[in-house]
Amino acid sequence: MADQQISKAAPKRERGVDRLLALLAQLQSHGRPMRISELANSLAAPRSTIYELVGALTDAGLLEFSGDGKQVFFGKLMHLYGKSYLKENELIRRGSTEVDRLSLAIGETCELCVLHHNRQAIIHMHPGASPQRISSEIGAQIPLPWTASGRLLLSHRSAEEIKALTSAEDLVLPNGRVLPLDEFVAQCHSASGMPSIVIKGIINSLTQCIAAPVFDLDGEVLAAICIVLPIDAPRSHVIDCEKRLVASSRKVSLNA
Amino acid sequence: MADQQISKAAPKRERGVDRLLALLAQLQSHGRPMRISELANSLAAPRSTIYELVGALTDAGLLEFSGDGKQVFFGKLMHLYGKSYLKENELIRRGSTEVDRLSLAIGETCELCVLHHNRQAIIHMHPGASPQRISSEIGAQIPLPWTASGRLLLSHRSAEEIKALTSAEDLVLPNGRVLPLDEFVAQCHSASGMPSIVIKGIINSLTQCIAAPVFDLDGEVLAAICIVLPIDAPRSHVIDCEKRLVASSRKVSLNA
DNA sequence: TTTTCCTGTCTGGTATATCGGACACGTATC
DNA sequence: GATACGTGTCCGATATACCAGACAGGAAAA
Numbered sequence: 054m055a056d057q058q059i060s061k062a063a064p065k066r067e068r069g070v071d072r073l074l075a076l077l078a079q080l081q082s083h084g085r086p087m088r089i090s091e092l093a094n095s096l097a098a099p100r101s102t103i104y105e106l107v108g109a110l111t112d113a114g115l116l117e118f119s120g121d122g123k124q125v126f127f128g129k130l131m132h133l134y135g136k137s138y139l140k141e142n143e144l145i146r147r148g149s150t151e152v153d154r155l156s157l158a159i160g161e162t163c164e165l166c167v168l169h170h171n172r173q174a175i176i177h178m179h180p181g182a183s184p185q186r187i188s189s190e191i192g193a194q195i196p197l198p199w200t201a202s203g204r205l206l207l208s209h210r211s212a213e214e215i216k217a218l219t220s221a222e223d224l225v226l227p228n229g230r231v232l233p234l235d236e237f238v239a240q241c242h243s244a245s246g247m248p249s250i251v252i253k254g255i256i257n258s259l260t261q262c263i264a265a266p267v268f269d270l271d272g273e274v275l276a277a278i279c280i281v282l283p284i285d286a287p288r289s290h291v292i293d294c295e296k297r298l299v300a301s302s303r304k305v306s307l308n309a
Numbered sequence: 310m311a312d313q314q315i316s317k318a319a320p321k322r323e324r325g326v327d328r329l330l331a332l333l334a335q336l337q338s339h340g341r342p343m344r345i346s347e348l349a350n351s352l353a354a355p356r357s358t359i360y361e362l363v364g365a366l367t368d369a370g371l372l373e374f375s376g377d378g379k380q381v382f383f384g385k386l387m388h389l390y391g392k393s394y395l396k397e398n399e400l401i402r403r404g405s406t407e408v409d410r411l412s413l414a415i416g417e418t419c420e421l422c423v424l425h426h427n428r429q430a431i432i433h434m435h436p437g438a439s440p441q442r443i444s445s446e447i448g449a450q451i452p453l454p455w456t457a458s459g460r461l462l463l464s465h466r467s468a469e470e471i472k473a474l475t476s477a478e479d480l481v482l483p484n485g486r487v488l489p490l491d492e493f494v495a496q497c498h499s500a501s502g503m504p505s506i507v508i509k510g511i512i513n514s515l516t517q518c519i520a521a522p523v524f525d526l527d528g529e530v531l532a533a534i535c536i537v538l539p540i541d542a543p544r545s546h547v548i549d550c551e552k553r554l555v556a557s558s559r560k561v562s563l564n565a
Numbered sequence: 566t567t568t569t570c571c572t573g574t575c576t577g578g579t580a581t582a583t584c585g586g587a588c589a590c591g592t593a594t595c
Numbered sequence: 596g597a598t599a600c601g602t603g604t605c606c607g608a609t610a611t612a613c614c615a616g617a618c619a620g621g622a623a624a625a
Binding site: 086115119133134141 | 337362373375383386392397398425430432
Binding site: 066068069070088089090100101104123 | 571572573574575579580581582
């Protein structure tokens with residue numbers, strides 16, 4: 054990947070901070086403690102620089118000597134900082150603020166949904182700018198087949214699990230139509246891997262719902278963010294909403 | 310060599326890496342997301358520098374914008390690195406789960422402590438069943454003379470090492486009393502070899518602390534597990550706690 | 566033993582990252 | 596409206612952090 058002009062002399066001098074970031078990334082991808090010169094080699098960096106840098110980082114506690122005492126790896130301080138991240142950025146907290154931001158940006162009702170028992174629970178909601186509220190209340194428990202979020206929340210589950218989580222009465226949509234169970238399973242699975250999905254007119258005939266998945270570290274769907282729109286919203290607005298929604302859901306997701 | 314002429318106009322230009330470390334420490338001690346200029350102020354650093362640095366770190370994912378979108382805090386990458394630390398570090402991982410188990414069994418606050426620089430760092434904590442919390446936060450840095458764990462963590466060190474690790478201000482106990490250095494050294498050494506030790510009323514007058522050492526393969530004290538109890542806990546309960554604590558610390562220790 | 570390779574520290578020179586300050590813009594206060 | 600303050604970006608100057616390379620000590624190979 055590194056094609057450099059050898060003729061061009063190119064005296065490349067890099068920043069300490071950049072070296073630091075590259076060093077941490079290298080440790081992470083290697084997955085195990087490394088020797089200092091091993092690090093310098095794999096980073097194509099001068100040994101003296103890396104020695105200096107590792108010294109500063111071990112003094113601070115971000116790195117630690119481990120293994121035979123000549124290898125370095127992440128240190129206690131990194132763990133503490135990671136814990137702080139979790140403490141502050143629990144999914145719900147981050148999801149909630151992101152929902153607020155998104156809602157204010159596009160002027161529509163946004164919700165953060167998770168699986169709760171065999172229903173979809175709305176954990177957080179921010180109403181849109183429109184005076185007429187078309188949203189559900191926080192804490193509402195909605196049957197999964199009624200919503201876009203429900204399909205996403207089940208998208209990584211097996212057909213058996215989905216069937217176990219879906220009761221017959223939930224398959225009766227608000228308009229009275231009965232959704233066949235197999236069809237619902239197929240819809241869930243086709244939602245897998247999609248950055249967002251749109252469902253029109255199920256929960257009531259006047260609205261459509263765009264939803265995007267929020268992923269766990271393991272790639273499982275932990276939650277969904279959804280936008281509730283009038284069914285006759287201009288196409289350009291819908292596209293804009295969808296774009297922003299996908300960005301938001303990526304931001305909240307825990308996987309890289 | 311460390312004291313420079315302050316009168317000499319002192320045009321202080323600091324390294325990016327040092328700024329970075331100070332920035333992370335500031336975020337941690339503040340405990341919540343901070344504005345960028347708030348960071349620059351509290352670090353006494355130029356705004357332009359901090360903007361640049363925060364930009365690099367958010368691009369990398371070590372920091373993340375959160376809250377209202379103009380505040381920064383630790384990011385996903387920090388969490389991943391912290392996880393790598395745990396994965397690599399058997400002791401702390403096993404110690405943490407054991408602390409949880411112990412705390413649930415006896416219903417009291419339990420902590421896993423290690424030496425970090427010249428302080429005691431609480432790496433993991435599980436609160437007790439009592440509604441009133443008497444515990445310290447994770448990541449807290451506590452002077453060694455204040456705790457039972459501190460004495461254990463130093464118990465295998467020489468008098469010289471202990472003195473080097475103990476600053477004068479740390480010898481001032483929370484109640485204002487000054488602990489003589491020699492007395493502290495003696496207490497550390499008398500803790501050596503003990504399966505557990507009890508300290509009453511130092512860190513505050515309402516609690517006592519029982520601590521037990523966790524040993525390295527080499528027989529050095531790597532960490533300590535401690536239980537925080539009300540000072541008026543029934544004697545039988547204290548004895549029960551101590552017995553279970555010693556069993557836990559043996560279980561976590563790496564030596565046979 | 567000698568040779569070879571690796572490790573860790575140190576130093577001087579120079580490319581450049583940091584810094585101070587200016588600028589434009591947004592937001593509160595009067 | 597006017598004034599004051601806070602935010603985010605940009606730019607030139609220079610203090611210095613990074614780099615190359617030398618060096619000494621240790622370990623393994625010959």
